[in-house]
Amino acid sequence: DAGVTQSPTHLIKTRGQQVTLRCSPKSGHDTVSWYQQALGQGPQFIFQYYEEEERQRGNFPDRFSGHQFPNYSSELNVNALLLGDSALYLCASTLNLADFYGYTFGSGTRLTVV
């Protein structure tokens, strides 16, 4: 068990709709990062949350937004869905102030936009 849980596992949405993906970090971790993995590609960094604030952001439009809650869990929201948003969305957690042992990834949410 990875310790990072994501929901839902699969999701089908229509173009123009909005979607919310959820992530609970590994116990003891306080930092959550979101990645988008298109088919056949490596994961691409979307943004990172720590202390309920977005700390860093990758090259993604404002349609992608997020939130972190006091219990360190996080949500990724995508508005006005495009076909190109179809991908595996991965959540990864770390302990911000500790030595960096590498992310712990969740199993991901497979989003299909039709």
Added chain:
Amino acid sequence: GENVEQHPSTLSVQEGDSAVIKCTYSDSASNYFPWYKQELGKRPQLIIDIRSNVGEKKDQRIAVTLNKTAKHFSLHITETQPEDSAVYFCAASPSSGNTPLVFGKGTRLSVIA
């Protein structure tokens, strides 16, 4: 920003042979280099990592080498087994927990029995 190139994109080897995957990076500030294995439909899993103060690290059949001058690092798998078949990703990052990893595009390794 950091850019990571990974080669080859696909690799087929006979069971028992060795496999080598190579990555180059652009940002000289990067000093942490993990490798992830991703099986079909599953999450990426860290298999080995190396920091810039080390030139080589080994864990059983898996080893990673790092050349900071040339800005490249490689994954070596010896005595390959069918269960090594997966997609392997290299990544680079300055070594801190709040810095995002930049991934390569992946190498699909097939081990033929």
